[in-house]
Amino acid sequence: MIRTQSVALLLSATLLVTGCKKKETPEADLPASNIVTTTAHATTLNDSLAVPAHIEANPTQTVHIYPPLSGRIVEMKVVAGQEVHKGQVVALLQSGDVASARSDFEKAKTESDRADRALARGKILLDHEVLSQAAYLELQATAASGHAELERARQRLHELGFSENGTSDVAPITSPISGTVIDVGTANGELQKSVDNATNGIVTIANLDSVWIVGEVFERDIALLKQSENVDVTVQAYPNETFHGRVANVGDTFDPTTHTLRARVVLPNPGHRLKPAMFASLKIARPSQNAVVVPNTAVIHDGESTGVYVKGADGKFNLRQVKVGAAHGDDVEILSGLQGGETIVKTGASFLRAPATGD
Numbered sequence: 001m002i003r004t005q006s007v008a009l010l011l012s013a014t015l016l017v018t019g020c021k022k023k024e025t026p027e028a029d030l031p032a033s034n035i036v037t038t039t040a041h042a043t044t045l046n047d048s049l050a051v052p053a054h055i056e057a058n059p060t061q062t063v064h065i066y067p068p069l070s071g072r073i074v075e076m077k078v079v080a081g082q083e084v085h086k087g088q089v090v091a092l093l094q095s096g097d098v099a100s101a102r103s104d105f106e107k108a109k110t111e112s113d114r115a116d117r118a119l120a121r122g123k124i125l126l127d128h129e130v131l132s133q134a135a136y137l138e139l140q141a142t143a144a145s146g147h148a149e150l151e152r153a154r155q156r157l158h159e160l161g162f163s164e165n166g167t168s169d170v171a172p173i174t175s176p177i178s179g180t181v182i183d184v185g186t187a188n189g190e191l192q193k194s195v196d197n198a199t200n201g202i203v204t205i206a207n208l209d210s211v212w213i214v215g216e217v218f219e220r221d222i223a224l225l226k227q228s229e230n231v232d233v234t235v236q237a238y239p240n241e242t243f244h245g246r247v248a249n250v251g252d253t254f255d256p257t258t259h260t261l262r263a264r265v266v267l268p269n270p271g272h273r274l275k276p277a278m279f280a281s282l283k284i285a286r287p288s289q290n291a292v293v294v295p296n297t298a299v300i301h302d303g304e305s306t307g308v309y310v311k312g313a314d315g316k317f318n319l320r321q322v323k324v325g326a327a328h329g330d331d332v333e334i335l336s337g338l339q340g341g342e343t344i345v346k347t348g349a350s351f352l353r354a355p356a357t358g359d
Helices: 002-023 096-125 133-159 219-224
Strands: 036-039 043-047 048-057 062-067 071-076 087-093 170-174 178-186 201-205 210-218 230-235 238-256 260-267 279-286 287-294 298-304 305-311 315-319 323-328 329-335 343-345
Touching: 036 238, 048 219, 048 230, 087 279, 087 298, 096 133, 219 260, 230 260, 230 315, 287 343
Parallel strands: none
Antiparallel strands: 036 343, 043 287, 048 210, 048 279, 062 201, 071 087, 087 170, 178 201, 210 260, 230 238, 230 279, 238 260, 287 329, 298 305, 305 315, 305 343, 323 329
């Protein structure tokens, strides 16, 4: 009986030792072959600020043509995108106001002729001392006034595109400049109000030999913006091409909606390749600055914190908290927490992180 109990106790102790050995797991060796190190590099950054922009027609070389009188559009002579020259007819407008202008001219012409005849008679009477000098001067004033009114009526007809001897009631509307039709605001048969009451122009024409590139600069970037500074302009339509210009003007007031400041660059536009409303970007050079950069793959993100594994004097890698800045290609700027020349883990940092534990 005693021998049986001794055997049982021996077997129990053996099983207990065996069970304990199964729970012990030897620590795996560090897979150093999967870790790639590099050196934090101190360098001088020559960065640029990208400002969103768009293209506008030069407003000083843009005209909105309004009808000179009320009437109906008989025929539109141009379409959007068409090139026109100064004096070219862009539309024909039929108007009853033309009859009124002709009537005014004819009345002015009749009154002017009557005043001239009265002045001629007065001169004869003055020479025969039948008419006083004061009465003759009054006749001269009447004749001068008649001529002035006649000239006014004649100019009115010319402004409407008519001659004194014509009979048509269709007025040609011409372009005051050479340029490109960028908008047509009416169509054949539509009624139009005179320029005094018009709300929409018939045609908008702009000279696109030069265009404005207007950028929207945020408040934090204003210090980088200086008038006459060289800038590079890129547009989405020509992604492999860069245009060069200077800042012509910086606005004095912020846009209340976007809270941005407008910066204007004037560019020559041969061939009219740059079109109004195109999207563009202004690239403004930033001042050179010293910085420490590391590969993007070296930065470990954990929630809101960022860190880099740095090799210590004992040869071990420790996670150090850093503050990152702007990205520069495959590298990222380190604002604080790391010095140039320190050895860091470029790839394989996951092998150094403490494994998750559980009960």
